[in-house]
Amino acid sequence: MNKKEETSKIAYFSMEFAIDQALKTYAGGLGFLAGSLFKAANRANYPMVGVSILWSYGYYDQMRDIEGRMVIGKTRKFHDYLVDIDVKVPLEINRSKLWVKAYLLPAGIFSTRPIYYLTTDIPENDYLSRTISYNLYDSNNLTHIAQEMVLGIAGYEVLKKCENIDVYHLNEAQAIPLAFRMMEDKGLDYVKNHLVFTTHTPIPAGNEIQDINILNNMGFFGSTDLKTAENFGGNPFNLTVAALKMSKKANAVSKLHQQTTEEMWNWVPKRCEITYVTNAQDVNSWQDVELKRCAEEGDLENLRKRKLHLKKQLYQVVADQCGRLFDEEKLTVVWARRFAEYKRPYFPLHDEEKLRELINSDKLQLIWAGKPHPADFNAQVTFNWIISKSREIKNTAVLTGYELHLSKLLKLGSDIWLNTPKRPNEASGTSGMTASMNGSIHMSTLDGWHVEWFNEYPDLSFTIGDGENLNEDYEADDMYKLIWKVIDMYDTDKWWKLVQDNILTSVDFFNADRMLKEYSKRVYNAVDKKYEIIDNDK
Template sequence: SAAFYLMNKFKSVEKVKEHLVFTTHTPEEAGNEKHDIYLCQKMSYFCGISIDEVRRLTGITDDLFNHSLAALRFARKANGVSRLHGEVSRKMWSHYSGICEIIHITNAQNWRYWADKQLYKAMEEGNDLAFDDRKNYLKKRAFEIVADQTGKLFDSNALTIVWARRFAGYKRADFLTQDLVRFEKLINSIDKPVQFIWAGKPYPVDYPAISQFNNLVHLSKNYKNVAVLIGYELTLSKRLKQAADVWLNNPRVPREASGTSGMTAAMNGAVNFSTDDGWIPEFVNHGNNGFVVPKADYENLSVHDQDNYDLNKMYEILEQQIVPLYYKNFETWRQIMKNGMRDVRFQFDSNRMAHEYYDLMYK
């Protein structure tokens, strides 16, 4: 709508371009809105410009008005929200003419707000005793919320895996539970116990996501060390990042535009374990500051085969690398935590992002 407002004001596409840039936020079909062009006009979306003129200006000939497409034709420059998303966006829009250049500026998070400063202080002082003590305290404190909501008593010394974010189909919340045999083997281990926490919210009318959430709640009732928490807002989000030893992220590549929860998790000493999507290719160095599922040729895999490949790889990495490392070689595990904390701090702090938006887009 801003584009049409400017069009009304300047009466020239060239002039509009001088004043307009566009950030595309998602490769998801549902996130790139299309509405009936007559409804848009009825609601004054086009600021008094006639439908014929709108069609001439935007090149949209059918009755569905594609908002993102119009924005890409009116802007002088656009950006995706991670390097990978920039590539995906260029490919996605390449068969349309008259599109502006699409660069990328990777999303970031505010370190001052999210990071646990005491954990960073212990790391900077090289005080491993204080570092371990602090992380253990953070886990204990978060587990009070688990006990409050579910009545389950989690162990602050056990490896804790957390999946917490918006529930959306492509993010595959219940992914690891799709192989129940391996899932149970993981959580029923006596000498290397693993605890799972899920949290997050589905959109109100996203029924598949709502049933996914409900299924996880029912599943969790069978185990003393699996919990699903409600009320996922900023406070719980921070507590769960502090509770996590492993921050689990398994979207279907390449559908996650950026994803930033793993950034704030790393700022609280959680180790990222993810499929290679969104911001992750710019961050994770496998086995050094996190763990990542090696990319397959996803282009030529069916969704079913992609899910099978990812699931198998995730269990391999969990069973053979993550769990043994945490329990048998904690020195190395601690170093991976610290590497993640260090690497996330400057490259993915919001100051860097704000500067890039100014320098690359707005100036």
């Protein structure tokens, strides 16, 4: 093991990092945020290290059965570019001792800051202990709690051996055992002055609540007594509430999300201040350089040619998976993101007759993609129902394997990026940002980051509804009318000027470099001013 690094740093704890297709340790937007933040930090040589878990089987492999329906597959992942730093730390779960081993993703690999990946899947542990780091977001609740303890407690102990950390950042509340371990080590005042917290989904399912006695018996709180733990998180124990009470500062992930979060948690006494840092994505990872060049030079003819070429590449996947040949000169709408109920993946089919009218114009193609949670059986049923419907409706397709590689193909090859969350449940919804960077125009309800985009540049996107009337019939009808409007506009000079403006404007608005600066100023600066980035451009 190398000598302990003396430079003080920010430690970023996250269950998932979306860094590269080869490193499948992510599920959705939370991981995409972490990955883009760390790529921006690497460019800026910003003093951050990540802490996560090395999932032996990743999230899951989204596969098809013999009838083409989605099924969940598992494949063990191997990553020989991770460095064995010869660090193991003990951890007690359910009064049984196990070992947690750390590997390091060095700085620069996949253009990211260093990340420590933890695993219990080592010979020193019994079978049950090894399974803790098998699957991201394991559906067994006790295993899930154990995963949180590995991330928070073992992660803290690994950093004590390897790094000089003075700011601890929780990307969601799963690593909250970290705060209790820190409190044992250095006292509550230290925790409240060195811990910061990013909160995400503003729905109950996204804010974990556990039986406090189960947590206590498993060792979740370490040596902290039950009454003290209850004072932070309540009974039953709410991880988000505890994080809000134990942190110096918290942030939401969009301006609207901050308002929703403040209203959601206004009953929590002694909670920390909640600011916001709107999510962003790493332009270097996502934007097609040729599209960017054409847009900057005002070369709309070659911009069109490049976009049609990128659409052809996407359609090869459609043909391979679904046996349908799409036409690159037709408007292509994509609905692709995590399959969760509040995101309403069924929305394009809300009125099937109206959708069929659009499709029968022979000017529209529609693609769905996304992963349901492996334990969300209703979402899986919805996914397979949409597959069955797509077989009945021409020029539609449902793609499986929605990971970084397919996500990028969809953003490069789509014309409209459709986002249909039920307001105000979308914290940010970052996928449309990278679509806009590649000339795929955002069409969304007034939720998440789209509110800021619409308020700043109302003519660069299409907005479903008015944000006030949340009746589904009304919103769906408005969506169909908007798509008709886009069909009439598509492949005109006005359209390609809109594509150009999106490519040029969205990068400044939603690039991860901006996000890193705001984290340093609005969040880390609350702990220590030396982490603020001086913006020399101003």
